Amino acid sequence: MKLQAVLWDVDGTIAETERDGHRIAFNLAFEAHGLPWQWSVERYGELLLVTGGRERLLHDMATRSDAPSMTGERDALARSLHVQKNELYAQIIQAQGIPFRPGVQNLMEECLARNVRMAITTTTSRSNVGALMRAHLGESWKSWFPVMVCGEDVAQKKPNPEVYVRALQLLKLNPLDTLALEDSPGGVAAACAAQIPVVVTRSVYFDNATVEGAIAIGPGLHQRTGWRPLAPEAPCTNHIGLDDLLTWRDRMEHTSQFE
Ligand code: XBP
Ligand code: MG
Numbered sequence: 001m002k003l004q005a006v007l008w009d010v011d012g013t014i015a016e017t018e019r020d021g022h023r024i025a026f027n028l029a030f031e032a033h034g035l036p037w038q039w040s041v042e043r044y045g046e047l048l049l050v051t052g053g054r055e056r057l058l059h060d061m062a063t064r065s066d067a068p069s070m071t072g073e074r075d076a077l078a079r080s081l082h083v084q085k086n087e088l089y090a091q092i093i094q095a096q097g098i099p100f101r102p103g104v105q106n107l108m109e110e111c112l113a114r115n116v117r118m119a120i121t122t123t124t125s126r127s128n129v130g131a132l133m134r135a136h137l138g139e140s141w142k143s144w145f146p147v148m149v150c151g152e153d154v155a156q157k158k159p160n161p162e163v164y165v166r167a168l169q170l171l172k173l174n175p176l177d178t179l180a181l182e183d184s185p186g187g188v189a190a191a192c193a194a195q196i197p198v199v200v201t202r203s204v205y206f207d208n209a210t211v212e213g214a215i216a217i218g219p220g221l222h223q224r225t226g227w228r229p230l231a232p233e234a235p236c237t238n239h240i241g242l243d244d245l246l247t248w249r250d251r252m253e254h255t256s257q258f259e
Helices: 017-032 041-047 053-061 071-095 104-113 126-137 139-144 162-171 185-193 242-251
Strands: 005-008 117-121 147-149 178-182 198-201 216-218
Touching: 005 104, 005 162, 017 041, 017 053, 017 071, 017 126, 041 053, 053 071, 071 126, 104 117, 104 242, 117 162, 126 139, 147 162, 162 178, 162 185, 178 185, 185 198
Parallel strands: 005 117, 005 178, 117 147, 178 198, 198 216
Antiparallel strands: none
């Protein structure tokens, strides 16, 4: 059965945007608001369990004695910080750039060449997707992704499957005609709950995380070593391509990772 669409998670899967993009932008927004708060690399890793930047801010504020005590004030501060964070994130992307993970653009180009549609399935804000994609694919980037479901488009963010369910509706496809690429346990849970086969490329923040339900887990699309199950034999390429995704999808070996 042909693969009709590849569904791309963004943060962590397409690029390592969390540590060097969103985290830095949050810290700059704290500074700009005159707040003495700073999220270390380690603390941000803990906070990533909360998806959505505004939700992450509210979660962190609940642990701070110096955050506003009134709910309304807290909400207003989280909103204001989040708006500014996204502006700063776009500036960081423009000024210094965050590269696509190796092998990502290769697979995107292969999808285009072989008429496999692509969708963006992310819980980040639409503006953040635009900033990243424009920087790498140019002004016509939207034509690469006929379907895009972002944080604003859903009531419930990952690990809720809503992002994926919505993408399937817009693509008018059954889950088994598609395949998702993810990096986080929450993202995998969301795809699995929508019955979509999911392949995991490990990102810096979820390098050792326990991931349940993926059909394959590996270090990245740029290499054929280190995958479970093993990447199929392919003497002519170093990358993971559509044929590999198809082989894994057709075998549907559910891989669990416990170490
Ligand atoms: C990752 C997220 C997002 C980003 C921040 O999304 O959880 O919240 O960290 O983005 P995904 P916003 O891996 O699904 O792409 O501040 O725009 O929410
Ligand atoms: Mg991710």
